[in-house]
Amino acid sequence: MKPNLFNYATSELSQDAFLLWLLEWANPLNSEYDLELYKTASDFLRKIIDVDEEFDIKTVVCKKQQYHIDVLAIVNNEIAVIIEDKINTQEHGNQIARYRQQLETDLGTQYDIKCVYLKTGNECLTNLRKNADSGNFKIFMRRDLLRILEKSNSDNIILRDFVSRIKFIEECTNQYKSKPYHEWMHNGAAWQGFYSWLEDNLGDNLEWRYVSNPNGGFWGCYWYWKWCKAFNFGIYLQIEQNRICFKADSKPNMDCIKKCREKIFSLASGKNLKIENIRFHKGNFVTICFVDTSYLFSNDIFEEKEILAKISILTKIIDSIAD
Known part of the structure; x- marks a missing residue:
C-alpha cells in the first residue's frame, strides 16, 4: 500500500492543520500555484459558511488555537468562521457556544460569526442535531467533506492523502x-x-x-x-x-x-x-x-x-x- 501521511498523523491537531492549510488555499493569490486546489478550497469555504458559488472570496486569514478554537478563519474581514474539529471525540462543555461568546465579546458586531461542527469519525446525530439547533451551529460530517474533496482535480499529494484516509474510514464504516x-x-x-x-x-x-x-x-x-x-x-x-x-x-x-x-x-x-x-x-x-x-x-x-x-x-x- 502506498505510504500515507495521515495514517500516521491521526490526531485532531493534525486534522486541524490540514483544515487550516486547505482554507488558506482559498485565498485568490494562491490560485497561481495550484488553480484546482484553490477551486476546491473555495468550494469548501463557501459550503461551510452557506453562501452560493457567486460569493466573492477576497481574503482568508487563518488562526490556529486562538481563544482555544481549533480552526478560526476570517473571511473578507467580515465573516469569522469557527470550526470545532472532531475525529472520534464529541463536543463537550458547550465549546462552540463559549467560542462564539468569546468572539462576540472581543470582536463586537463587526463580524458575522459562523460556527461549524466538523466530524470525520462517526457519531449519533440525534442529540447532535438538537445541540446544533439550540447552539446555532452547522453540522458538517465526513460525507459532506468527501463530496467536495473527491471531485477535486488537484494532484496535490497532501490533499490526495487526506482524501484517501477519510475514504478508508468511510469504507470501514460501511462494511456492514x-x-x-x-x-x-x-x-x-x-x-x-x-x-x-x-x-x-x-x-x-x-x-x-x-x-x-x-x-x-x-x-x-x-x-x-x-x-x-x-x-x-x-x-x-x-x-x-x-x-x-x-x-x-x-x-x-x-x-x-x-x-x-x-x-x-x-x-x-x-x-x-x-x-x-x-x-x-x-x-x-x-x-x-x-x-x-x-x-x-x-x-x-x-x-x-x-x-x-x-x-x-x-x-x-x-x-x-x-x-
Whole structure:
C-alpha cells in the first residue's frame, strides 16, 4: 500500500492543520500555484459558511488555537468562521457556544460569526442535531467533506492523502453492507455504520454510543421506549453488538421482570424468534431476555427490508406488553 501521511498523523491537531492549510488555499493569490486546489478550497469555504458559488472570496486569514478554537478563519474581514474539529471525540462543555461568546465579546458586531461542527469519525446525530439547533451551529460530517474533496482535480499529494484516509474510514464504516455479518461483527466502525443506518430508518428517538464496562464495553444502540403500566417500568430495545436485549428501567421489581419475560416468550411463540434467558442483575436497568443479533441477518448478509421487518416484530412485542 502506498505510504500515507495521515495514517500516521491521526490526531485532531493534525486534522486541524490540514483544515487550516486547505482554507488558506482559498485565498485568490494562491490560485497561481495550484488553480484546482484553490477551486476546491473555495468550494469548501463557501459550503461551510452557506453562501452560493457567486460569493466573492477576497481574503482568508487563518488562526490556529486562538481563544482555544481549533480552526478560526476570517473571511473578507467580515465573516469569522469557527470550526470545532472532531475525529472520534464529541463536543463537550458547550465549546462552540463559549467560542462564539468569546468572539462576540472581543470582536463586537463587526463580524458575522459562523460556527461549524466538523466530524470525520462517526457519531449519533440525534442529540447532535438538537445541540446544533439550540447552539446555532452547522453540522458538517465526513460525507459532506468527501463530496467536495473527491471531485477535486488537484494532484496535490497532501490533499490526495487526506482524501484517501477519510475514504478508508468511510469504507470501514460501511462494511456492514458489503461483508458477511460474521466478518464485521467485531468491527466497531462497522457497528457505528450499522447504527447510523438504523438511526436514518427508525427515527430520531434512536441513540447509540460506546458503553464502557468491566468486561471491555460495547457499541450500544437503544430505542423504542414504552411505559408498561402492568409492570410499573419502562421497556425498550438495546443492541449490544452480539445480542438484542429487551430492557427494563426504573429499578424494576424482580417478580415483575419474571412475569414480563414470560409474556415475551408467549408473544414470540410461532414467530421463528429464539428468545434466550439471562441471569438477572438488580439495578436501574435490567436485561429481561435477549435475541442473538444474527437473527437480523439471514444467510449472514445485510438486507434492508428483512432487517426492518424483523425489528418490527420486536417492537410489536413491546407494543403488546405496553398496552
